[in-house]
């Protein structure tokens with residue numbers, strides 16, 4: 001864990017970073033009451049924020065609103081922002097940042113929303129397995145997806161998958177077994193997984209309650225040499 005100059009009363013736990021081989025950084029930000037970003041700032045990175053515990057006040061270009069638990073925001077590069085915990089209870093935020101990969105389209109506008117406003121989609125008709133696309137799915141201005149994948153007990157992927165895209169995964173609900181390359185790992189609510197490009201992967205929920213995870217995926221861009 002770390003403390004960072006721009007954040008007060010905030011423990012930053014980096015779970016993925018370029019040092020690991022990832023092309024993004026993901027952290028769990030534990031913001032004590034009265035803590036958060038000292039002074040609103042902007043930089044060249046794009047960001048995704050998801051409130052996993054408590055609530056925070058998000059200021060975007062001078063306008064502040066409350067993000068409740070499961071509220072989220074996408075901030076394009078050069079967006080001036082602050083996150084503060086103005087409540088009396090601790091808050092935790094998943095914070096992901098990376099360089100935006102410009103392809104000559106106008107960058108996406110900021111998004112501030114909540115999981116409850118997102119439709120659950122069943123892409124391939126499989127019972128008990130759904131996607132919530134938190135960003136604008138299929139919109140080529142975005143170079144990433146943030147999706148919540150849910151599994152009713154017994155529902156799982158039919159095959160092991162492997163792809164060029166990398167993932168940052170946070171278990172939001174339930175439990176299960178994750179195949180990563182050759183090894184099975186038991187995962188629970190709160191666990192994090194980084195999957196590098198071409199890591200063979202498969203999830204199998206266990207237990208009697210539904211399981212869900214929030215998944216970062218780099219998309220919509222050609223290979224880089």
Ligand code: UGY
Pocket residue numbers: 149161167201202203215217
């Ligand atoms: O979208 C995905 O790549 C997803 N099916 N991967 C995963 O859940 N590990």
Ligand code: MN
Pocket residue numbers: 161163167201
């Ligand atoms: Mn995948």
